[in-house]
Amino acid sequence: MKILVGYVPSPEGEAALAAAATEASLRGASVLLLNTSRGDSYIDARYANADEMAAAEAKLREQGVEVTIQQAVTEGDVAGALLKAAAAEDVGLIVLGLRRRSPVGKLILGSTAQRVLLESPVPVLAVKVPSPHD
Template structure:
């Protein structure tokens, strides 16, 4: 089995990475880390640089998890990139990090997460960043 984690170098991305590692160990699965963004160049802030990708890879490998990394320039549709990768790689689970939202923001789930949750043919694990009060 393969687990796809949508990774960005943010606290949400780190939470998704940790959850993917835990699921991979539990299921005896490998992880495919996909870093993409709404930006159209590798200079966009959501793209992980080589150092960030190496740290993410080392973090997964420290947990005994086999990992492959893909980085793609998106056409602006991150959900499509994640769903396309999930289909091409025949993954069994997608892991995404969610941002905390204000009460008003909670009425609308992030568009990327919402599309992946609604359109994914495989289960999706949505992870939030633990708050200091948890």
């Protein structure tokens, strides 16, 4: 089995990475670490630089998880890129980190995670970043 983790260099991305490592260990699965955004790190902070990707890979390998890395720039359809990679790589689970947003923010901006949750043919594990009060 292969697990796809949508990774961005953020607390949400780190939460998704940790959850994917746990799931991979429990299931004996490998991880496809996918970082995709609308532009490189100068344009979009969600595009991980080489050091950030190496650190994410190291965290998985330290837990004994086999990892493959893909990084891509899209034309604005991050959800589509995640779904396409999931289909192409025949993954059994997608792991995404969620951030807190107001109802108005969700309405105006849309949601990559929401689209993946609704359109994915495989289970999706949505991981919320723990609040300081948890």
